[in-house]
Every structure is written in structure tokens, then in C-alpha cells.
Amino acid sequence: MPPVGVPLVIEKKKWAVRASEFAKSTFNPIRFIVDSMKMEQHPDKYMISLSIGDPTIFGNLKPHNATIEAVHNALDKMTFNGYAPTVGYFEARSAVAEFYTTPETIISPNDVILSSGCTHALDLCISALASRGQNILMPRPGFCMYRTLARGHGIHSKFYNLKPEASWEIDLAHLESLIDGNTVAIIVNNPNNPCGSVYSKEHLLGILQIASRYCLPIIADEIYDFFIFKGEEFHPMASLSKNVPILTCGGIAKRFLVPGWRMGWVLIHDRNNVLNVEVRGALNALTQRIMGSNTLVQGALPDMLRNTPKSFFAETIATVQTNAEIAFEKLQQCPGLFPVKPQGTMYMMIGIEMASFPEFATEFQFVERLVSEQSVSCLPGKCFEYPDYFRITLTIPKEQLLVAMNRIIEFCYDHYIEERNVASNIVLIKEEQVHTLDQTIPHGFHT
Structure with a gap:
């Protein structure tokens, strides 16, 4: 203390709000990557966002209309x-519960x-099962929000590979090799974003065998449940499990075409009471952080x-499947591109033979130039932890899809290093097709 009569001098603090x-x-990798891309489109071509x-x-x-009337x-x-x-x-x-109950899978309201959308459902499951320093297995390529949700809590992400040559099935040997003493859950996304794959019953049983062997619960991201193309079959993971507890995440976003309504759910499948009171209690407690989901949509x-x-x-699925078939047929004939035919969802992954496009060091640069030269935007594989690929969305109107496919083909012929003479002739044909198709959509139309 200073002597009596000497004023106390208090050191002035500086603002240090952290x-x-x-x-x-x-x-969020997608937001970071997209925000860092040069998105200056070609001045004479309207933007088509895939x-x-x-x-x-x-x-x-x-x-x-029934969906709209329900809210009214x-x-x-x-x-x-x-x-x-x-x-x-x-x-x-x-x-x-009534909507998802089947003879194989009986669900009660309890x-x-x-949740506030499927992403919130995933957040609840990840937060309920894992603690800081533990890890969760997740797909690569895969939905980037898995990593985003885990990382904020100090939970490590370990990525198991999907195999493009096998319609993006999981590499089961690689998945099993990643399991260690700190692994607490496996995320399985089926039908899959970004790949559009739909797993067979046999493949899902193979995943369940591994989960059973190591006593690991599964977080099943099934937001695209039954969003599958004609000729394919979707098997809810919980319908196949005998002893592995499954937390199924879903919602109304994709199937009902209302993603902005933010309504999702977690379905707890626990036939042998493995999750018991503790995990159920954790899920319930975590819902209190945002005080529940949209009540108006709940009422509807x-x-x-x-x-x-x-x-x-x-009808919705048929529209998307038609687009998928058109895009696959077109891009399959494009030099330097290797599309993987989807079996469902709204997406397709396309591989790039980067050696045939020496101007571009990465698929990121490939996608950037596609925007500046052809006004077509796609997501680079980097968004999904998978380089040398890009993803397109298949919900676009058919007329715009045809224009976009022709622009992508023209772009590839412009930059492909082989068969230059042949390429230039084909480009002229493609330009004529694009010009004709462009007349069906007003210039200046942006999405």
C-alpha cells in the first residue's frame, strides 16, 4: 500500500476480449473453401450452380400441398x-415413431x-457419445459437418476410405484398422452425401459385424432415407442390427423438400439396452441447450x-434420377473425367485425371477456372477430404443441366492435353449445342 496521503495509482487495463x-x-471446410474461391463468372454466360x-x-x-396445409x-x-x-x-x-415403425423395427415415442434439423441431430449424438480426446470414425469422402461438429468438442476425426471402384462402398479392412482404445462410435452415411451411394444389405451387415466385434455404437446419418433410384433398395441400418445400438439421424429437409424448416430427429434403437439410462439421459440433457426445435413445424x-x-x-426421385442418368451419360464421354454413377440422393462425384489437365495443380483450380470460363460452379473434392474429384448437385431443372453438362465438356476439351485436333472439332459441335440450349433460359438468370 502507498503511504498515507499518497493517491493510489491503478494501472489502466487494456481490452483483451478473446x-x-x-x-x-x-x-466448416465447405464455407472456408467456397469463400476462398475466385467466383468471377464469365461475363457472357449466366451462372449455373451445381x-x-x-x-x-x-x-x-x-x-x-399436404405439407404446406399441415403448417397452415x-x-x-x-x-x-x-x-x-x-x-x-x-x-x-x-x-x-409411427412413420418409421416396421415389423423389424418398432419405435416408441420415447x-x-x-432436433433443429438433421445436423443438430448429429451434434446431439456426437456430443452424447464422445468426450475430448476420444475419436469417432467417419467416411472419406464424407459430409464435412461431421468433422466440424466433433472438432469443436475436442473430439478427433478418423477417416475411413470409401471405394469409388465399388460404387463408394466402405473399405471395411481400412475402417477396422482405424479402431483403437479411444474410438467410441462409427458414423455411417447411407444413402451417401456426396457420393450418391446406397449400400446393399450384405455390405451393411459387414459394417455391423465390425461394430459388434468392438462394441461400438453406430451413428446412422440417414437424412436421404428412401431417396433412392428405381432398381435400388434402401435398408435402414437399425432394421439389420441384432445387438449394435444405432442412433439414426434424419429429418424432413430432403424428402419433404423443406430444408429451411429445420426439423430433424434422433431415433434411438437399442434392443439390448446397451445405451441404458446414461446415454438417453445425455441426449435429453443436450436438447436443453437450445430449448427444443421449431414448435410450429412440430405441430404440423x-x-x-x-x-x-x-x-x-x-415423382421427386424420378426427376433427380433422370438428371443423374443424363449427367452420367454426358460426363462419361468427356475426356479426363470419370463420373461415378449414383444410386440415390441428389449428388454425383466426378473424378478428374489431373495429369491430363497440366494447367491445374489441384481440382480446386480446375473448379475455379470452370467458373471463370463457363460460369458453372461445383464443389471441389477438398470439401469432402477427397482431392482430384468434384461434386455436382442433380436437382437443377433439366434444361439448365444440359447447358451445364455441355459447358463442362467444352471446358475439358479446351484444357485436355491429348488429341487436340479431334478435340477442337468436337468443341465446335458442343458450342452449337450450348448456344441452342442457352436460348431456352433467359440470360442474367442466376442461382
């Missing part, structure tokens, strides 16, 4: 404006937790799930 470690460790995983963006795919009815009742239980209204959970869920006809889903 971001939290949680915030600094939260990182990069966005939103089926509503083009306006050609719309929700069914819920709003008119004026009983869904307050807080709901954080796990969701019982009536809404009952409707989800097995359903409603029973009518939405019961009254939307199956024909609506079939």
Missing part, C-alpha cells in the same frame, strides 16, 4: 406458439428426440407425415 477455444476450433445441396434453390422441386393448420390452431418439451411434443414424436408433423402421398416422393 474468442473461446470452442469457437476458434469450429471450422454446388448447392438445397433442392429448393431452383424452384422446380416444391413441397407437396398448425398455425391456425394457435397452440404451437410457446415452448415445447425440449425433446419435442409427444404427439409429434408419436407421429415420427425413442424419438426432435403428424399431418405432414400421414397425409403427404408416396407418389410425391416417387
Whole structure:
């Protein structure tokens, strides 16, 4: 203390407000990569976006009237404006349970937790099962949000490989080799984003055998459940499990074409009570962090799930499958590109023979130049931990898809290093086709 009568001098503090470690460790690769891309389009070509995983963006795919009416009815009742239980209204959970119950998989309302979209459902599962320093196995290529959600909590991501030569099946030997004493769960995405794969019953049983051998629960990301093409069959993972606990994450975003309504769920499948009170309690506790999901949509869920006809889903899938077949046929003939034919969802992954495009060091540069020269945007494989590939979305109107495919083909012929004379002749034909198709869509139309 200073002597009596001498004023106390307090050192002036400086502002030092810091971001939290949680915030600094939260990182979305797609946003970072897309934001860092040079997106200056060709001045004479309207932009065609094949990069966005939103089926509503083009306006050609719309929700069914029954879905819209369900929300109108819920709003008119004026009983869904307050807080709901954080796990969701019982009536809404009952409707989800009824929607997913089959003779093989019986679900009760107590097995359903409603969430703010499927990503929130994934966050609940990852947060409930893993602690800092532990790890979760996840697919490569795969949905980047798995890593984003884990990283913020200090949970490590270990990536198992998918095999493009086998329609993106999981490399089971590689998956098993990654398991160690700190592994607490396996994420399985089926049907798959970004690959469009739909796994066979036999392949899913192979995954379950590994999970059973190491006593690991599975987080099943099935947001594209039943969004499969004609001739394929979807098997919910929980319907095949005898003893492995499954946390199935889903929602209304893709199937009902309303991603902005933010309604998802976790379905708890635990036939042998392995997850017991502790994990169920953890999931319930975590819902309290945001006080539950959208109550208006919860109020609409029973009518939405019961009254939307199956024909609506079939028509949506048929539209996307037609686009997938067109894109695959076109790009399969394109020099230097190797599309992998999807079996469902809204996406296709296309491999690039980078040695045939020496101007580009990475697929990132390839995609950037595609924008500047042809005004077609795609997502580089880097977004999915998978270089030398890019992803396209298949929900675009058919006319725009045809224009985009021709532009991609023209771009590849412009930069492909082999057969230059032949290439230039084909480019002239393609330019004529593109010009004709371009007339069907007004210039200046952006998506």
C-alpha cells in the first residue's frame, strides 16, 4: 500500500476480449473453401450452380400441398406458439415413431428426440457419445459437418476410405484398422452425401459385424432415407442390427423438400439396452441447450407425415434420377473425367485425371477456372477430404443441366492435353449445342 496521503495509482487495463477455444476450433471446410474461391463468372454466360445441396434453390422441386396445409393448420390452431418439451411434443414424436415403425423395427415415442434439423441431430449424438480426446470414425469422402461438429468438442476425426471402384462402398479392412482404445462410435452415411451411394444389405451387415466385434455404437446419418433410384433398395441400418445400438439421424429437409424448416430427429434403437439410462439421459440433457426445435413445424408433423402421398416422393426421385442418368451419360464421354454413377440422393462425384489437365495443380483450380470460363460452379473434392474429384448437385431443372453438362465438356476439351485436333472439332459441335440450349433460359438468370 502507498503511504498515507499518497493517491493510489491503478494501472489502466487494456481490452483483451478473446474468442473461446470452442469457437476458434469450429471450422466448416465447405464455407472456408467456397469463400476462398475466385467466383468471377464469365461475363457472357449466366451462372449455373451445381454446388448447392438445397433442392429448393431452383424452384422446380416444391413441397407437396399436404405439407404446406399441415403448417397452415398448425398455425391456425394457435397452440404451437410457446415452448415445447425440449425433446419435442409427444404427439409429434408419436407421429415420427409411427412413420418409421416396421415389423423389424418398432419405435416408441420415447425413442424419438426432435432436433433443429438433421445436423443438430448429429451434434446431439456426437456430443452424447464422445468426450475430448476420444475419436469417432467417419467416411472419406464424407459430409464435412461431421468433422466440424466433433472438432469443436475436442473430439478427433478418423477417416475411413470409401471405394469409388465399388460404387463408394466402405473399405471395411481400412475402417477396422482405424479402431483403437479411444474410438467410441462409427458414423455411417447411407444413402451417401456426396457420393450418391446406397449400400446393399450384405455390405451393411459387414459394417455391423465390425461394430459388434468392438462394441461400438453406430451413428446412422440417414437424412436421404428412401431417396433412392428405381432398381435400388434402401435398408435402414437399425432394421439389420441384432445387438449394435444405432442412433439414426434424419429429418424432413430432403424428402419433404423443406430444408429451411429445420426439423430433424434422433431415433434411438437399442434392443439390448446397451445405451441404458446414461446415454438417453445425455441426449435429453443436450436438447436443453437450445430449448427444443421449431414448435410450429412440430405441430404440423403428424399431418405432414400421414397425409403427404408416396407418389410425391416417387415423382421427386424420378426427376433427380433422370438428371443423374443424363449427367452420367454426358460426363462419361468427356475426356479426363470419370463420373461415378449414383444410386440415390441428389449428388454425383466426378473424378478428374489431373495429369491430363497440366494447367491445374489441384481440382480446386480446375473448379475455379470452370467458373471463370463457363460460369458453372461445383464443389471441389477438398470439401469432402477427397482431392482430384468434384461434386455436382442433380436437382437443377433439366434444361439448365444440359447447358451445364455441355459447358463442362467444352471446358475439358479446351484444357485436355491429348488429341487436340479431334478435340477442337468436337468443341465446335458442343458450342452449337450450348448456344441452342442457352436460348431456352433467359440470360442474367442466376442461382
